Amino acid sequence: MDMARAPTTFDSFNAVAEPCRRQVLGLLATGELPVNDLVNSLGWHQPQVSKHLRVLLQVGLVRVRRAGRQRLYSINAAPLKPIHDWASTFEHLWQHQLDRVKQRAEAKAVLMREQGGVDRMGPVKK
Amino acid sequence: MDMARAPTTFDSFNAVAEPCRRQVLGLLATGELPVNDLVNSLGWHQPQVSKHLRVLLQVGLVRVRRAGRQRLYSINAAPLKPIHDWASTFEHLWQHQLDRVKQRAEAKAVLMREQGGVDRMGPVKK
DNA sequence: ATATTATATACCCATAATGGAATATGTCAA
DNA sequence: TTGACATATTCCATTATGGGTATATAATAT
Numbered sequence: 360m361d362m363a364r365a366p367t368t369f370d371s372f373n374a375v376a377e378p379c380r381r382q383v384l385g386l387l388a389t390g391e392l393p394v395n396d397l398v399n400s401l402g403w404h405q406p407q408v409s410k411h412l413r414v415l416l417q418v419g420l421v422r423v424r425r426a427g428r429q430r431l432y433s434i435n436a437a438p439l440k441p442i443h444d445w446a447s448t449f450e451h452l453w454q455h456q457l458d459r460v461k462q463r464a465e466a467k468a469v470l471m472r473e474q475g476g477v478d479r480m481g482p483v484k485k
Numbered sequence: 486m487d488m489a490r491a492p493t494t495f496d497s498f499n500a501v502a503e504p505c506r507r508q509v510l511g512l513l514a515t516g517e518l519p520v521n522d523l524v525n526s527l528g529w530h531q532p533q534v535s536k537h538l539r540v541l542l543q544v545g546l547v548r549v550r551r552a553g554r555q556r557l558y559s560i561n562a563a564p565l566k567p568i569h570d571w572a573s574t575f576e577h578l579w580q581h582q583l584d585r586v587k588q589r590a591e592a593k594a595v596l597m598r599e600q601g602g603v604d605r606m607g608p609v610k611k
Numbered sequence: 612a613t614a615t616t617a618t619a620t621a622c623c624c625a626t627a628a629t630g631g632a633a634t635a636t637g638t639c640a641a
Numbered sequence: 642t643t644g645a646c647a648t649a650t651t652c653c654a655t656t657a658t659g660g661g662t663a664t665a666t667a668a669t670a671t
Contacts, residue, residue, distance in 0.1 A: 362625090362626065362627085362658085362659075362660095363624090363625065363626040363627060363628095363657075363658040363659055363660090364490075364493075364503070364626080364627070364628085364657080364658040364659065365502065365503060365504065365658095365659095366626090366627070366628085367490075367627090367628070372501065372502045372504075372507075373502045375498065375502075376491065376498045376499045376501075376502040377490070377491060377628090377629090378491065378498075379629095381498075381571065384575070385574075388574070388575060388578065393647080393648090394647070394648060394649090395646095395647065395648085398648095403630095404630075404631070404632090405647085405648070405649090406630085406631080406632085406633095406648090406649075406650080406651095407629085407630065407631085408648095409648060409649055409650085410629085410630090410649085410650090412648095412649095413649080413650095425637095425638095427638070427639070427647090428637070428638040428639060428646065428647050428648080429638095429646095429647055429648080430647080430648065430649095434575070434578060436575040436576075436578035436579040437579045439572050439575050439579060440572075440579050442568065442572045443569060443572035443573065443576065445507065446565050446566075446568045446569035446572065447569065448511075448514070449510070449514060449560070449562040449565050450562075450569065452514065452560060452562035453562040453563045453565060453566050488628090488629070488630090488655085488656065488657085489627080489628050489629050489630090489654095489655060489656040489657060489658095490627080490628045490629060490656075490657070490658085491629095492656090492657070492658085493657085493658070493659095503658090503659085505659090519617080519618090520617070520618060520619090521616095521617065521618085529660095530660075530661070530662090531617085531618070531619090532618090532619075532620080532660085532661080532662085532663095533659080533660065533661085534618095535618060535619055535620085536619085536620090536659075536660090537659090538618095538619095539619080539620095551667095551668095553617090553668065553669075554616065554617050554618080554667065554668040554669060555616090555617055555618075555668095556617080556618065556619090612671105613670100613671085614669100614670085614671080615668100615669080615670075615671095616667100616668085616669075616670095617666100617667080617668080617669100618665100618666080618667080618668105619664100619665080619666070619667095620663105620664080620665070620666090621662105621663085621664075621665085622661100622662090622663085622664100623660105623661085623662090624659100624660095624661095625658100625659100625660100626657100626658080626659095627656100627657090627658085628655100628656085628657090628658100629654100629655085629656085630653100630654095630655095631652100631653085631654095632651105632652090632653090633650105633651085633652085633653105634649100634650080634651075634652100635648100635649075635650065635651085636647100636648080636649070636650085637646100637647080637648080637649095638645100638646085638647080638648100639644105639645085639646080639647100640643100640644085640645080640646100641642100641643085641644085641645100
């Protein structure tokens with residue numbers, strides 16, 4: 360009865376979920392750019408670029424400045440911080456997981472050294 | 486002519502764009518939980534919870550384990566790392582921005598101390 | 612076998628997003 | 642003014658979401 364899905368302009372999480380928009384931000388990370396440069400770098404149709412920029416603008420991830428007949432877009436990374444912070448909340452969890460993977464790998468390495476086995480699953484032939 | 490929007494199950498970026506799903510992950514961060522516990526904690530309808538869990542499962546953000554007639558869901562944070570890493574790419578940008586804000590605040594504070602002015606915009610009365 | 616509990620799926624609806632193509636707006640030049 | 646260039650907006654078709662409600666499936670208890 361209400362929204363089908365949070366609009367892309369709802370917050371930076373939604374705006375950035377679209378891979379295209381992440382690409383745009385990636386390019387803008389190097390500095391201010393006019394729309395046409397983005398169009399050329401990305402190889403997309405100009406309206407598409409403008410539309411993605413509009414979404415980014417609405418969530419405050421980019422700023423615009425007019426220079427003659429072009430509009431120079433620049434990044435404003437601040438709204439990405441909440442995303443980073445939120446993900447950080449879970450950092451210890453994937454660390455542990457990676458640790459476990461690493462430990463298992465090391466344990467295997469030890470076994471190999473001890474028994475001179477081969478790095479392969481299954482029982483080791485005696 | 487193709488996808489209207491990347492499916493929520495496309496990657497963790499999209500899965501996590503939905504605030505509800507972040508809530509679920511938040512609860513699971515404390516440990517394995519059966520669906521019903523989530524339903525009670527969140528106060529949503531059970532099918533809704535199951536559906537969100539399904540999306541999280543498809544992008545690998547949760548694992549399931551059967552225990553009798555219940556299914557115990559646990560978090561698997563690994564797919565959040567790419568999000569964290571991606572955001573980190575821009576960290577220096579929002580740092581700078583924050584630094585600039587802080588610097589401006591400090592500069593203002595200095596002026597206030599020097600001239601005993603009031604924290605207000607506009608020209609300072611001589 | 613049947614009832615009960617726990618969870619998943621199917622169906623409906625309103626909303627909206629994406630890319631493409633065409634067109635509008637705005638700015639500068641001649 | 643007219644034309645060329647830079648960018649934005651509108652319209653279209655396709656796709657899929659998320660909530661609600663009803664129902665299916667699975668496991669346990671009686």
